[in-house]
Amino acid sequence: MGKDFYKILGIDRKASDDEIKKAYRKLALKYHPDKNKSPQAEERFKEIAEAYEVLSDKKKRDIFDKYGEDGLKGGQPGPDGGGQPGAYTYQFHGDPRATFAQFFGSSDPFGVFFTGGDNMFAGQGQGGNTNEIFMNIGGDDMFASFPGNPMAGAFRSQSFNAQAPSRKRQQQQDPPIEHDLYVSLEEVDKGCIKKMKISRMATGSNGPFKEEKVLRITVKPGWKAGTKITFPQEGDSAPNKTPADIVFIIRDKPHALFKREGIDLKYTAQISLKQALCGALVSVPTLQGSRIQVNPNHEIIKPTTTRRINGLGLPVPKEPSRRGDLIVSFDIKFPDALSPSLQNQLSELLPN
Secondary structure, rough: OOOHHHHOOOOOOOOHHHHHHHHHHHHHHHHOOOOOOOOOOHHHHHHHHHHHHHHOOHHHHHHHHHHHHHHOOOOOOOOOOOOOOOOOOOOOOOOOOHHHHHHOOOOOOOEEEOOOOOOOOOEEOOOOOOEEEEEOOOOOOOOOOOOOOOOOOOOOOOOOEEOOOOOOOOOOOOOOOEEEEEHHHHHHHOOOOEEEEEEEEEEEEEEEEEEEEEEEEEEEEOOOOEEEEOOOOOOOOOOEEOOOEEEEEEEEEOOOOEEEEEOEEEEEEEEEEEHHHOOOOOOEEOOOEEEEEEEOOOOOOOOEEEEOOOOOOOOEEOOEEOOOOOOEEEEOOOOOOOOOOHHHHHHHOOOO
16 A cells, blocks of 8 residues: 555645645654654655655646555556556655755755745746745844755856856955755756845944845756856845855756756656567657657567657757757566466467
8 A cells, every 4th residue: 555645744635735835844844864863754754755746746646646656656647648547657756855955945954044935936937937036144044953964065067157257355255155056857958047035134334234135047958957156245244244155056956757967868668568578669758748659660678778869858058959868768567476377378479
C-alpha cells in the first residue's frame, strides 16, 4: 500500500492550497535535519517534501486522489490523458533541501527571511516568466537556530554585474551577501524575469531607517547553475561603512521528468519487457510540452539503449538559437514471476 501524503502532512483530503502550504511550512521547520538531530528527522523531512510536491501541484494531486501513490508513480493517465495508460508518470526528485529552498527562498534557512507569505513567488507575470520574491536583508532572522549553510561554496561559474560598472571598493565593506535563486528548467528554456523586493536598513540625516527596493533580474535562456548576478552596495548601510553587495546565484530547481546535463536534457522512459522485446514505439515528453515518438525503426530496446533527439535540449547560453539534445534512456520493467507454462513457451520461442 502506498504512502498517504495527506496523513504525512497531517491535513484533511479536502485541504485548501493555503492549508497545504501552512502544514509544509510547520513540519519542514520542525524536521529540518540541521535543526532536528533525531535519527528519524532526515527521512521524515524527505517524506514531508515529497508530500508537499505532490499535493501542491493540481495535476499530481488529482492523480493521487484517484489512484494513490502507486498509480501516480506507475504511469496512470493524467486528468487530460484520454484514458491512455502511461500518459503521466511522477518520480520524486529526491532532494528535500531543494524543495525547502524553493519554498522559503534560500537553501540557507537562517541567512535570509523571505516575507512574501507562504509562497515565495508572490506575483506571476505573463506566461509565468515574471516572479516577485520578497526578502529582508537585515533585521531579525526567524531561522537563527539553524547552524550552517548546506550549500555554501557550491557552484561559482559565471558572474554578472546587474547594476553598476566595476569600481575600486572602499576598505570598510562587509563581504557579499549571497542567496540562491532557484529557476525551473522551463524558465531556463525561455528566460524569465525575477523581481526581488528587498527590505534593508539605510542611513539618513535623521538616523537609520528601513526602506524597500525592487531588484530586477533578467535570467537569460540557457543560463547555467552557478551563474552569479551582483547588485553592488545594496545591503544594509551604516555610518563609515560601504553597504555589502548582494549576489544571487542561479540554481537548477529539480524537475519531475528531466535531468540537466549541461545544455542536454536526460529523460528515462519506463517500458515493459514486452515493449522492449517487440521494439515498441515509445512516447516521450519534451520540455516544451509536446510528445514525440521514439524508436521508429522498431528495434529491440536493451537496458543500455539510448536515443538522442537533436535540438530538444536547452539553449546555448550565448547562442540561444542553438540547442542541446534530449537524451532518452530506458528503464525496462521485468515481471516479478512467470507461470511454468509461460516459461516453457518463452523457452521455445526465444533464441539461446
